[in-house]
Amino acid sequence: xxxxxxxxxxxxxxxFLPGDYVIIGKCSYLFGALNKGDIVVFSHxxxxxxxxxxxxxxxxxxxxxxxxxxxxxxxxxxxxPIATTxxxxxxVWHIKNPMRAN
Amino acid sequence: MFxxxxxxxxxxxxxxxxxxxxxxxxGIYDPAPAQIAALTVVRMMDLMTALEQGEEKxxxxxxxxxxxxxxxxxxxxxxxxHEIRVIWGDYxxxxxxxxxxxxxxxxxxxxxxxxxxxxxINREHGLAFVDAIxxxxxxxxxxxxxxxxxxxxxxxxxxxxxxxDL
Numbered sequence: 001x002x003x004x005x006x007x008x009x010x011x012x013x014x015x016f017l018p019g020d021y022v023i024i025g026k027c028s029y030l031f032g033a034l035n036k037g038d039i040v041v042f043s044h045x046x047x048x049x050x051x052x053x054x055x056x057x058x059x060x061x062x063x064x065x066x067x068x069x070x071x072x073x074x075x076x077x078x079x080x081p082i083a084t085t086x087x088x089x090x091x092v093w094h095i096k097n098p099m100r101a102n
Numbered sequence: 103m104f105x106x107x108x109x110x111x112x113x114x115x116x117x118x119x120x121x122x123x124x125x126x127x128x129g130i131y132d133p134a135p136a137q138i139a140a141l142t143v144v145r146m147m148d149l150m151t152a153l154e155q156g157e158e159k160x161x162x163x164x165x166x167x168x169x170x171x172x173x174x175x176x177x178x179x180x181x182x183x184h185e186i187r188v189i190w191g192d193y194x195x196x197x198x199x200x201x202x203x204x205x206x207x208x209x210x211x212x213x214x215x216x217x218x219x220x221x222x223i224n225r226e227h228g229l230a231f232v233d234a235i236x237x238x239x240x241x242x243x244x245x246x247x248x249x250x251x252x253x254x255x256x257x258x259x260x261x262x263x264x265x266x267d268l
Contacts, residue, residue: 006112009122016122021108041120051120068122080195095104 001026003089005041007051012039012068016051019097024089034064034084039091042066042082049088050079131193133239136185137263139178140235143219144228144259146175151223176220182231183216186238198245208238232261239264 007020016022016039024041034040038054052066063081111117150171158164190209199205215231218224243250243266251267254260 004108004111004117005120006117007122008119012122018122021105021112021117022120047121049118049120051122078193078195080197095108098105 001089002092003041005049005051012051012053016094017097019099021095022051022091023093023095025092026087026089034087034090039094040064040066040087041089041091042087044079044082044086047079051091052079131189131242133185133189133235133242136182136189136235137232137239139182139185140228140232141255141257141259141261141263142178143175143182144225144232144261146171146178147219147223147225147228148259150175151225175223179216179219179231182235183213186212186235189238189242193242194245202241202244205238205241208234208241212238229261232263236262236264 002023002025005022005024007016007022008018022039022041034054034057036054036056039051040054041049041051044050050066052068054064055067056065058064058081061081062084064084064087065081066079108117150168153159153164153168153171156164158167186209194205212231212234215227215234218227219231240250243264249267250264252262253265255263
């Protein structure tokens with residue numbers, strides 16, 4: 001299944017900026033195919049839909065830890081581990097806003 | 103070209119938004135305001151003691167100044183408690199507590215010492231308040247893998263404080 005998601009927030013800057021679009025795919029991977037460094041969209045019980053980079057994978061507990069690239073980004077130390085069942089998909093295509101400064 | 107296409111479709115379909123969260127919660131947590139507030143509490147105690155030993159005692163100005171010192175001491179003791187509660191409630195997670203099991207007791211101790219500082223002008227309570235908040239700051243920076251250094255605050259009362267060694 002493929003979805004189109006719009007990015008808000010700065011925590012993955014400068015790679016992903018507010019206004020960018022990403023295509024995420026769930027069929028494109030089986031969970032074993034998730035890798036550290038992949039950008040994933042997941043649903044968080046408190047913060048809703050979020051996009052973050054995978055920092056580490058715990059295949060035993062079927063959960064991941066995430067981080068942003070911005071120094072002020074919240075990460076798994078605040079969000080807690082993310083269950084793989086809450087992952088909507090990983091980014092397979094990134095459409096950058098051509099108006100972005102860089 | 104692709105972007106304009108997606109932007110046009112977005113106007114009609116409103117794609118779901120995924121937050122690359124940075125704003126709320128902002129992730130900006132720092133024990134420094136609590137440390138400064140605790141230092142202020144000790145400073146007010148010192149100023150009150152000095153005032154009591156001065157020659158102005160009994161005059162209207164004396165009462166005015168003393169009242170102001172008390173008000174600031176009260177305000178900053180509460181501020182320090184508030185700042186610690188925010189970090190405790192919003193930032194500290196189970197994983198931190200597993201690594202630092204004494205943290206719960208330390209936060210409780212800070213709350214009680216803050217109240218002691220309001221109730222009395224006992225400098226020992228003030229010093230213990232600063233010390234406990236320093237311990238909290240050290241643990242906080244450890245959770246962020248930020249080294250700390252001990253240094254004297256460059257202003258009265260010049261107590262030793264834990265600062266991030268950036």
